[in-house]
Amino acid sequence: MKRFFAFVKKEFFHILRDRRTLLILFGLPFVQVLLFGFALTNEIKNARIAILDLDHSQHSRQITSRLLSSGYFKLEQQLDSYKGIEPAFRKGKVKMVIVFPARFTAELAHDQAAQIQVLADASEQNTAISLTNYATNIIQSYSAELNPVGMNPPMQLDVQSRMVFNPELKGAFVFVPGVMAMVLLLVSALMTSVTIAREKETGTMEVLMVSPLTQMQILFGKVLPYLLLSFLNGCMIIVLGINLLGIPLNGSLGLLLAETLLFIFLALSIGILISTIAETQLVAMFASLLIMLMPTIFLSGFIFPIESMPKPLQILSNIIPAKYFISIVKGIMIKGVGLQYLWKETLVLFGMATVINAVSLRNLKTRLG
């Protein structure tokens, strides 16, 4: 154990001596969290919606079919009561719910005006805004067709929209979990793979292998400092998000930290896997950037909504660890849900880590012949 700590101490020397890397490690998330407060607009196709039709009239059926044939929406679920709305949102698949109140047709006939309610999941605020805009336009144009020329007063369909989970439509809500996933991947995977590759490159790995340190001690010695560092980084982002950007923490902090640790563990495993393959720091770095950083940015739903990607990319997005972590963080912080809604994502992350570690261990063994 004492040997192990001698090794860990050395790793800390490496990290602390390298001021520039340290600055990047802690400066990067800071800058990104602040920068990504700005929103990006993007078009959405085939967003899953649910419909609560309490009116069962010709109007409600007409509007529903127009919405669904627009290409923007896909029917995920027919609800039969107001109580069904919240669970539908919490499961996370449904992005918007359209409600036709019970007296919709009657009010339209009687008062020349009626209301349709549109509720959108604003934990992805760009998606929510676009979706409500699309829906409003479609309903308005239907309403315009209802009025023959010269009819006075015109019949009016009111669209009443409401944002759930993130009523103020803050961009930070979307980007902070994304930045967290990205930074943790970067620190954990990139840094570990590069530091192991560096030992191979300088020949010190040979000496470590000849020493009484076991492979496990070397690996864990490499990983432990970065685990601590990444965890610190994760906490920093959470604190920044909550205090500076006003993100709520509706769920359990303990669960959030535990999930963060799980994700870091996974990222470190990926770093080790890369380092069992890469012989030089340069290769390790490019492998980390190409395999992880780019897909994380583009395919995790962090910047571009997964719903609007072409089908092959949507399928590909399922192997991006960050996708699951982002939905976990959003779930805990914004929706305030617990493990009963997030166990699937958690299990996926856990499974990925297990598989990756098994492969790394096998790689290490075969390398030693």
Add this chain to the structure above:
Amino acid sequence: MEKAVSTDKLTKRFGDFVATNEITFDVAQGEIFGFLGANGAGKTTAIRMLCGLLRPSSGSATIAGFDVYRQTEQIKQVIGYMSQRFSLYEDLTVRENIRFYGGIYGLPKAELRRKSDEIIQQLDLGGVADKLVASLPLGWKQRLAFSVALVHDPRIVFLDEPTGGVDPITRRQFWDMIYEAASRGTTIFVTTHYMDEAEYCNRVSIMVDGRIKALDTPAAMKQSFGVDSMDGVFQILARGTSTK
């Protein structure tokens, strides 16, 4: 007296390729043993097997009495290793390097402190003890790397081309250190390209294409081949295979 290294028909195959072919030799405790051969002759493979990094395909070998198949952990404790690349951490200071390597061999704290002071004093590095290794000249790094390989007082130290890329004067100084370590009873197992260095060894073996072609004292070897330098011996052996 117990042998420091003893091998019997030690062989390593990689697929069809036989890297090390039934090599058999003994090295006595305290001996300076030169392990020569051209690049690709199988030296590195042999050393890796002896250090417990590579499992032999067949044959047997013991290091300080420990079996290379079953007792690799014990072997690692009694050997030191230094490669051509010196294997120091450039972003650590001289003192930190010594303490790190001592630490992974499990030296107690007091012993670590004593050892680092001793090495720094011996190498006359007092002025730069707390400077980063990156700032040292090559020759100093080389001598420090050697001392670090000896920090846990190993019975045998493997030196894999320890003098690569160093000027002749520095090489000469380095060999003085090797002699001193040998005089204290440490067995030196050294590979080299430089034939003048082969003359400094008590005995040398010359490997060609995975086999040991000659093994003797430098003087006896020169006599039996009828040449006046180790370089001559090496030329004859190397040419012998190229015409085969």
